Structures are given as C-alpha cells and as structure tokens.
Amino acid sequence: MDLQRRLREMSKFFKQQGILLDGEDYSRGRNSSDAESRKLQDEINSLRKRKSELEVETSKLRKEHRDILCGKQELDSLQDEKILRIRELEKALRFSKAEKEDLHRDLMDCHEKLKLQAKELKDALGQRKLAMAEYAEVSDKLSELRAQKQKLSRQVRDKEEELETAMQKIDILRQDLRKAEKFRREFEARVEEAQSEATKERRLRERTEEYAHHLEDEMEALKQRHIGRAPSPVHLEALQEVNRLKIELERMELHRTEALTEQQARHHVDITALHEQLQEADLTIEAMEREILALKEKIEVARSESTLENNEMITELKRVHEKEKDILQEENRKLGQEVDRLSQVVNRQQEDRRRIDDDINHLKDKKDTIAQWESQVTEIIQWVSDEKDARSYLQALATKMTEELENIKSSGLTPSTAEKNWRNRRSQKLEKMELLNLQSSLNSEIQAKQAIADELSKVRAELVSVQKELKETKQRVECLKTESSKKDHIIRELQQKLDSTGDNYQFLKNASHRLAQSESGDSAGAGDEADVEDNQPPSISSSKSNVSDNSGEMISAPVSPMLDPRSNAILPPKPKAHQFLVRTFVAPLKCNHCTSLMVGLIRQGAVCEVCGFACHVTCQERVPAMCPVPPDQTKRPVGIDPTRGIGTAYEGYVKVPKPGGVKKGWMR
Secondary structure, three states: OHHHHHHHHHHHHHHHHHHHHHHHHHHHOOOOOHHHHHHHHHHHHHHHHHHHHHHHHHHHHHHHHHHHHHHHHHHHHHHHHHHHHHHHHHHHHHHHHHHHHHHHHHHHHHHHHHHHHHHHHHHHHHHHHHHHHHHHHHHHHHHHHHHHHHHHHHHHHHHHHHHHHHHHHHHHHHHHHHHHHHHHHHHHHHHHHHHHHHHHHHHHHHHHHHHHHHHHHHHHHHHHHOOOOOOOHHHHHHHHHHHHHHHHHHHHHHHHHHHHHHHHHHHHHHHHHHHHHHHHHHHHHHHHHHHHHHHHHHHHHHHHHHHHHHHHHHHHHHHHHHHHHHHHHHHHHHHHHHHHHHHHHHHHHHHHHHHHHHHHHHHHHHHHHHHHHHHHHHHHHHHHHHHHHHHHHHHHHHHHHHHHHHHHHHHOOOOOOHHHHHHHHHHHHHHHHHHHHHHHHHHHHHHHHHHHHHHHHHHHHHHHHHHHHHHHHHHHHHHHHHHHHHHHHHHHHHHHHHHHHHHHOHHHHHHOHHHHOOOOOOOOOHHHHHEEOOOOOOOHHHHHHHHHHHHHHHHHOOHHHHHOHHHHHOOOOOOEOOOEEEEEEOOOEEOOOOOOEEOOOOOOEEEEOOOOOEEOOHHHOOOOOOEOOOHHHHOOOOOEOOOOOOEOOOOOOOOEEEOOEEEEEEEO
16 A cells, blocks of 8 residues: 555655646756766666556555465454364364273273283292202202212212221231241141151260260270280271260261251241241231221221211202192192083083084984975975866956856846746855855965965075074184184193192102102002911012002092093082991001001001001091092191191101011021
8 A cells, every 4th residue: 555655745845846847847848958868868777667666566556465365264264164163073082082992991901901911920930940940050059969989989889898898908918927837837747756756866866975975885884894915806997896886976977967057047037937927927917907997997987977977968859848748739739629620621622512413403303304394395386286277277267157157148038947047146145155265265265375485585584583693693603613622632631730849859859768658648558468367477568669659649549530521520429328347458558548657567557458448456447438538638747737636746667577577587
C-alpha cells in the first residue's frame, strides 16, 4: 500500500513537472541548455525504470498476498483437519499407552519369570559346577592317594626286598659262621689230637730218656765193672746199639720238634685267620642288624604316616561323600518329583489318548450309521422317483378317464339300464377313492422325503462337524504323541543321568560300604540264605557275599520305581501278616529292626518265610505287621536313631570261632 501511494505521488509530480517544462519551453523558446535536458531525460528514464521495477514488485507482492490468503484458508482447513487428526491421534495414543502398559506389565512379568528361571538355572548350574568341582577334587585326591599308596607300596616293596637281601646275607654269614665254628671245632679236635700225640711222644721220649739213662747207668756200671778188661764183642754191639738208639732218638726228637713247630705255626695262622673272619662276620652282622633296625624304624614311620594320611583322607572322603550324598539325594528327590510329575502327565495323556480313541471309535460308528442312512436315503429317493412315475401315470390315467367321462356326458347317456349307470357311478367312486388314496400316499411320501432330506442335511452337517472334530482330535493325538515322545525322551535322559551319577559315584559307594550296610534292608535277603540246620558247617564268605549282594539290591531298589512311569498303574499287593520261624544262622547277622547283631551259637533269631525279614525274637512283636515291610519303615539312620533310641553306635568286623571249634582259633 505504501508503494502504491508513493507511485501515485510520483506520477502526479511527473505530470506537474511535464506541464511546467512544456510551458517554459514554449515561453522561453530554446533558452535551456541541452545538458539539463539530457540530465532530466536520464532522471526520467531512471524513474521509469524504477516505476517498472516497483510495478513488478507490487505484482509480486499482490501475488504473494493472494498466495498468503490461499495459504491462510488452506491453513485454516488444515488446522481443522489437524485438530481432528490430533484428537484421533490422542485417542490412538491413549489406546497405545494402555496397550503399552499392558505389554509393559506382561514384559515385567516375563522378565520376573525369566529372572526366576535364570536364577534357578544359575543355582542349578552352580550346584552342578560345585558338585563337579568337588567330584574332580575328590577324584584328584583319590588319584593322589592312590599314587601315594603305590609309591609307599613300592617303597615298602623295595625295603622288603632290601630286607630280604639283608636277611639272605645274614643267613649266608650265619652259614659261614657255622662253617667257621665247625672248622674251628675240627681244628681244636686236631690240636687236641696233636697235643695228645705230643704228650704221648713226650712220655715216650721221657721213657726212652729214662731207658737211656738206665742204659747209661748200666753202661757206667758195666764200665766200672769191666775196667781194665778188654771189651768184648757183645759189649761193643751193645755200645753200638746204644749209640744208634741215641742218634735215632735225637733225630726223632728233632723231627718231632720241627713238625710240632710247623703245626703250631700253621695252627696259629689258621686261628688268626678264623679270628679275623669271625670279627668281620660280627661287624657285618652288627651293621646288618643296625640296617635292619633302621629299616624297621623307617617302615614303622612310613606305616604310621601312611595310616595317618589314609585316615585323614578317609575322613575327608567320608565328609565329601556325605556332602555329595546329600546333594545327590536332593537331586534324586527333585528328579523323583519330576519323574512323578512326568508320569502323571503321561498317565493323563494316556487317559486323553484312550478317550480320544473312544471318540474316534464312536465317530467311526457314527460314520457307519451315516453311510447306512445315506444308502437308505438313496433307496428312499429311488422309491420316491418310482412313486413320481406312478403318480404321473395315474394322473394321465385320471385325465384320460375324466375326458372319457366328459365325452360320455356330452354325448348323453341313454337310460336303457339303471344297472349300467350304477356301475359307472360305482367305478367313478372307486377311481376317486383310489385317486385320493394315491394323493394321500404321495403327500405322505413327499413329507417323508422332505423329513428325510432335512435329516440328511442335518446328518451331513453333523458329519462335517464330526469330520472336523476328527481332524482336530487327530491333530491333538499327534501333538500328544509328540509330547509323549518328548516326555519319554526326557525320562530316558533322566534315567541315563541317574545311571551316570550312580556309575560316577560307585567308588564312593564302595568306600562307604560299611555305612551302607547299616541300613535296615541289607540283610533281608541274606536271612533265607543264612538259614541252615545245626549240623551244617558255617560258610562265612558265602554269607558275606549274600549280605553284600542283598545290600546292593536294597540300595538300588528304591530308585527303579521312580524311573518307571507305568509304576503308578500297578496295584500294590494286599498286605499280609508275617510268618516268623526261629532259625539258626551260621554267620553273625544284623537285626533289621534294631540293627544289632544276633549273637549266639544256635537259634539266634527269627526269619519271615514270606519276605525274609530277620530280627531278634524280642524284636518280633515290635516289627511292622505289614508283610513285606514298606521301604519307608525299613530305613534307619547311621548310628543311633534319636527318635526311637535304637541302632548301632559302632560297626566293625566280628570274630567268630573257626569251624573246628573255639580251640581251633577265631576268624574275622
């Protein structure tokens, strides 16, 4: 608007200037200069350009104004649509918020369930890892214990071998010593013989010396007698004989002294050698005895250390075994509950399957009846079509007869005879009655056909619904079959898991065999096998094997009913009363009621002939009357039962007399 006003003012100004310029040009003539005219002309041109530009701008502004007005109108319409759209969006937003809240609640519930399941899974995995770690630790300790045991056994074997070699050496030295003693005794005997010979020779020498002195004295006497006499030949021979005897005596004396010195020297050398050997043997014997004492001390120390380590390891294994036994019992309880639940589900599915089979059989019967109905309907339809043909024939016959009657009426009847008219009337009545009967039968047949058609449509609808139900039941049966197969697979996996856990912890069962024997169901099967007459010899090994076998059966017996999903369908036997008989046991047997030994030589206790329950005669009245005794009543805690005050505080091996009697000794 401002631009338009300015344009109008400028146009007025230009008009006034143009009028003034024209008046001055005509009045003055041509007195103005060309420079001013050109200047004005340039200003006019510039103003015209400015005018054209302003007109273009005004046209643009008008166009923009129109566009703004149109946009404003469109904006108003869009504002209304926007308000409606906003309301719709707000409504949808409220619905979406409500759905979002519901979904959020569902999501939170799912998250909570997932957290609980994750927590349970984490706890289960943690327990499993803990059990596996403890099992690995126990297996490592057991392997270390076995390695230490093998090492100690090797060391003991080596020490025993060294001890055997030392004992062999000692035996050899003792044999050498005995040989040396024998040789010494022989040498002493020889020395005594030599001494006796020397004494004999000395005595002989003394006698010869005495005899020589005597001869010398005689010779001196003879010399004194025969002084101055010439020696006779006899005297010369006697002198020669005396000289020869002296020489021989000296030679024998010299020979004897040489032999005696030589023998004494040899004897002295032998004695010194024997003394040296004896000293060496004594030294070796003392060294061997010291080594034997040292080895015995080492063996005692090693044995004590091994016994201490074995006792510590056994206590540790017992503790770990008790802990793992509790864990396994808890897992077995959970698995038993799961198996019971699965067995209930399987039984429910079997009941559903039986019900579905009954429904299928019922549907098959319905299908057979429907097929019979369809065959009957086809027969009825055929019969109705035949009736239609008969009706059409009768209608044609009736029309023909009516035409003939009309012809007869039109031609006129001659009243010749009344009997003929009566017959005609009678025939007409009969035809009408027959026609009415045919019409009524036809109407009844049509109504029956309509009823049968309605019933057929109903039956077809029922057949369609039954077929649909049959299809649904088949689908349900397939689903139940798949679920039952899955449940059977899960049950097999659980059974395999139980079997694998029983195999993995078999060594713990063997380690705690004495603890397992304290349960009350151990000796139930051993009672029948231990029953013998008084004159039969005892058999300890057989009774022990029977007890151990029966204990294994009793331990594994409670597990099998849980693993059988069909065990709930088996009816339990009717309870009976026990039939106790007093028996004699060849081996010490535990009472299944108080877990104490039944001691004595004969008639130690009573045994039920039906279930093999063995107990004291005094405990017979307190035994549960149900035969066989339920497993939950046969379980006993290890040691003394705190609730009932019965049990065994300490268990171990029992020494019994040998088969020959007490004089023959005792055996474990």
